Amino acid sequence: MSAPTAPHRTAPRIDEELIRTLPKAEVHVHLEGGIALADLLKLAKDNGEHLPGPAATLFDVSTHDEFAMPDLTTGGGAGVGTGGLSGFLRFLDWQCGLVRTAEQAARVAYAFAARQSVSGVLYTDVIVNPTHWHAWLGREMALMDAITAGFDEAEQDGLCSVGIAWSLLRSQTSTDARQVVESLVDARPSRVIALSVDGDEKVAGRTGTKFEEAFRLAKAAGLRRTVHAGESSGPEGVWDALDLLQAERIDHGVRAVEDPLLVERLVADGIPLGICPRSNLTLGVYSGWDTHPIRALMDAGVKVTLNTDDPEPMGTTLVHDWTAAAREYGWGLDDMAGFAARSIDASFATEDLKAQMRSRLAATVEGLR
Structure with a gap:
């Protein structure tokens, strides 16, 4: 009598439900871009502030040729921002x-x-740039304390664990940057685990030299380093992030694909990229999924992670973006499990938490096969 044939199992369908079940981290997302429309409208109402446009289209800024509103940095007058990233x-x-x-x-x-927890995110490196939070000018550590209190309560309630990457703005001076790091070293906010820099590269130009001292001090103090580069300008910003700022991770980095030597460097040094395809498409860095270089970078051996950048204004979630990417590129379970594993490895979570997440991921994937 022959042995029974094992039942044939079809490959699981990659949909939002499956993606949600995968334990994962997110390493490139901004708290500034994580405020839901309902929460934003309540804040405006509580503060007696008029909206700059209709509530229903408030998040449509990426399609505007210009975005005009009060110039909060100068204390009055009308300021007009250009479209796209600026x-x-x-x-x-x-x-x-x-x-x-x-x-x-x-x-x-x-x-x-x-909201991170709803996408199956167990840990997040969230970027916070205090220069956007104008009411807290001169009270940045108090802002960190308040944000930390919210994250502490969330974690106590069983939600996503969050570490904060304090981000400099490219227009800040080298003195500003050094003072930020000195303040961080002195105050040691409990959830601030990294130093970052963001802002529009195309407008600010190359800023690596300006922030070199601040990042050197941050490294000496045990802070991790992640740098926005290779988004609105070319590969040169990525080179500066690696050579001058000693970046351990690059946020975006997509335009590294334009420089084969840089791609080789990323592979050789094992530098992960925190890529955000939907953000790149929405802000016009690339025209469509078919022209986005994520597959070319992966094929070259670069460690790529999938992230949302600014999910609320982009009208997306991490689950939605992973599902869309899988559909566009024909990725299956092993591919998506690979993204989950790389997200954990690229994160600044503690080694104990990483081990726990890896174990949960392995068990989940085995159960899905």
Whole structure:
């Protein structure tokens, strides 16, 4: 009598439900871009602020040729931001300016952790750039305390664990940057685990030399380093991030594909890229999924992670973006499990937490086969 034939199992369908079940981290997402529309409208109402446009289209800034609103950095007058990335950054200035109390900041942080958890995210390196939060000028450590309180409560309630990457703005001076790091070293906010830099490369130009001292001090103090580069300008910013800022991870980095030597460097040094395809398409860095270089970078051996960047204004979630990428590129379970594993490896979570996440991921994938 012959042995029974093992039942044939078809490959699981890659959909949002499956993606949600995969334990994962997210390493490139901004708290400034994680404020939901309903929360934003409540903040405006609580503060008695008029909206700059209709509520229903408030998040449509990426399609505007210009985004005009009060110039909060100069204390009055009308400022007009250009479209694309610059206009989007100006929108973030306006919305974060609505967060004016510790309770409001904590609520924003808690809600962010809750939304991350819905996508199956167990840990997040969230980027916070205090220069957007104008009500907290000169009180940045108090802002960190308030945000930390929200994340602490969220984690106590069983939601996503979050570490904070304090981000410099490219227009800040070298003195500003050094003082930020010195303040961080002195205060040691409990959830601030990394130093970052963001902003529009095309407008600011090369800023690696300017921030070299700050990142050197950050490394000496045990802070991790991640740098926005290779988005609105070319590969040169990625070179500077590696050579001058000693970056351990590059946020975006997609335009590294234009320089074969740089790609070889990323592979040789094992530098992960925090790529955000939907953000790149929405802000016009690439025209479509078919022209995006994510597959070329992966084929070259670069460690690529999939992230959302600014999910609320982009109208997306991590689950939605992973599912869309799988559909566009024909990726299956092994591919998506690979993204989950790389997200954990690329994160700045503790080694104990990474081990726990890897174990949960392996068990989940085995159960899906």
